[in-house]
Amino acid sequence: MPKEILIRNVYLADPDLPPQTRPRTTDILVRDGRIVAVEDGIQAPDAEVIEGDRAIAVAGMVDSHRHVWQTAIRGVAADWSLADYVREIRVGYATAYTPEHIYLANLAGALEALDTGVTALCDFSHLMNSPAHAEAAIQGLTDAGIRGVFCYGFYDVPARERAFASHDDRLRHAEEVAQSFRATAGPLLDFGVALTEFGLVGPEVTDRELDFARRHDALITLHVGTFGSPHGIADLDRRGRLGPDMLHVHANMCGDDELERLVASGGGLSITPETEMQMGMGWPVTNRLIEAGGLPSFGVDIASNIGGDMLTQMRLALQTARAIDNQKVLDQGIVPDRIGLTVRDALRFGTEGGARAMRMGGEIGTLRKGARADIALFATGGLNMMPMGDPVAMLLLESRPGDAVTVLVDGRVVKRDGRLVGVDLPGLREKLDRAFGEIADRVAESRDTAAGSSNAYARVVKRATGTD
Ligand SMILES: [Zn+2]
CATH class of the missing domain: 2.30.40.10 (Urease, subunit C, domain 1)
Known part of the structure; x- marks a missing residue:
């Protein structure tokens, strides 16, 4: 029946x-x-x-870019630039998470998404401090019952206890996760790969990550067009590595020609308007991507800064794109007679756009039969x-x-x-409050030992902000 x-x-x-x-x-x-x-x-x-x-x-709305693990450290990034974010989270808080912490963060983050009508997300999971962290991260998403792609991040978190001695070790572990993924993750999750930022590793390391992903036909997500790799799309194109299996993120510093190359490659783009505008990343590229013939999608990016609903991101993206279009007319000394982008466009980007960016077009992001x-x-x-x-x-x-x-x-x-359904919210709240306290304590301890200050990412921040 x-x-x-x-x-x-x-x-x-x-x-x-x-x-x-x-x-x-x-x-x-x-x-x-x-x-x-x-x-x-x-x-x-x-x-x-x-x-x-x-x-x-x-x-169901589709979030094409979220670091779900940051749900356990809410509010910390409220007044931060991207440089602060890298110094404090990527080189700081990230070193302090236990597997239990990432489990709780992923469970709560995915539940929060569902609670607001976001039914699928792309989890850029660059907190693979140990094999147990990967297992816990996948379990959190699975237990929440959300659809999406778990993207295994290769970034070398400068944790005090080092579980991986080399990038090759990480590749071997990623291979194990990919092989066992169907047996361990729920049926609604796919395996993907989150590349290490280009400013942190050389092209030969990026190529190894890309080759691994393509052997597994995994979705490849990557930060581009921001500091560390302002012209990552052009670089990839020059090396013949762009592809329809890529979900680029941000792209604020990329030229129009790069957006055209991205569109021609068949890849997707996730725009995260709220974090991009706060953190000094540049104007969201919604208008420029449409101009280049692309279909935008949106992401929340970091719950350490903002809430996990997509309505806010669709609104911010729509009104910012309208403001940018309107200003072009105002700059000619006249006022706009009409506005171009509509609420229907924004809804399409936040549903179908996300689905297409995650290679699930037609299957989700639509109410069609x-x-x-x-x-x-x-x-x-x-x-x-x-x-x-x-x-x-x-x-x-x-x-x-x-x-x-x-x-x-x-x-x-x-x-x-x-x-x-079936969620013990008071119990989850207790566990998350405790986790946040534990993470903050561990961060405070490691600050005394200046852990992470010699990390490659810390050096990139110094160069990019002129504080070298
Ligand atoms: Zn991101």
């Missing part, structure tokens, strides 16, 4: 539908984890019924949602992340009536 779920009486926030000033509700039928019908008055007598109560249904049933329902009973206007406009610019009342991943209900 197929398992059916009938979601009744919901508005659709679908970027393919035209704006509706007097929206009507409809029904969605899910069978064995897929959307099989989106139409009015569906009859399915054996289905489990989710009463939508005029909620807005949207395809045949797609996997990753769906979020946003309640419309709050004052912020009355009266009900165009569902896409309402979702993008009026709703709050907490309005997500029901969330499905692959047809499984992970949040129902405003609560995550």
Whole structure:
């Protein structure tokens, strides 16, 4: 007997539908984890019924760039530049995590994503301090029940206890993780690779990481167009290493020609507007990527700085891109008559864009018939949602992340009536508070011994900021 779920009486926030000033509700039928019908008055007598109560249904949002491990150190990066971030986290906090800490961070970070209607993410996991850290990181995502790609990071964290003697050791361990991944990770996770930043290692090391990833047909994610590798896309292209299996991140310092090369290669780009604007990375490249013919996607980047919902990132990206476009007109001494980018564009980038960037296009990030049933329902009973206007406009610019009342991943209900299913929130809170304290204590101890100050990354920061 197929398992059916009938979601009744919901508005659709679908970027393919035209704006509706007097929206009507409809029904969605899910069978064995897929959307099989989106139409009015569906009859399915054996289905489990989710009463939508005029909620807005949207395809689960897709975060194409997040370092989920940083969920255990919330708030620390609130006033930091990127240089501060590298000095304090990549060379500092990262050295202090135990496997238990990364497990809790990944579990809580993925649950927070689900709680706000983000059903898939690309986890750039550059905290592989030991084999046990990798196992714990994967387990955290698996236990949360989120979809996504776990990207094994090769970055050599300057931890006090060194589990890997060399880069070759890391490659051997990554090989083991890749071989056993299907048996250990949940069915919703794929294996990927997060490259070491180019400023930290030579091209021969990058090539070894790329060769490893391509042997496993793994998604390759990488930071580009920021300090350390301002023109990483051009460098990769010159060496014939760009590919459709790459998910580039940031690219703020890349020229338009580099964005064109990225688009021509078939690779994706994750834009993380909030961290990019705070940390001195440059304007988000949303407009420039569209100009180059690309489809943007968005990421939260670091929970050590900001919340894990995607609505905020879509809003910031949209309004910043509009401001940049508008300023070009204002600079001519006239005021803009119209604005180009729409809420439908922003929603498409935060759903389909993320799915395509993670090589899951068509499967997720859409409410179309045949797609996997990753769906979020946003309640419309709050004052912020009355009266009900165009569902896409309402979702993008009026709703709050907490309005997500029901969330499905692959047809499984992970949040129902405003609560995550089977999650002991008070218990998790105790464990995370304790973990944060332990990490902070270990960081304070290692500060006294100046651990990490001779790390390659610390040297790159000094060069880039002119404090060498
Ligand atoms: Zn990042």
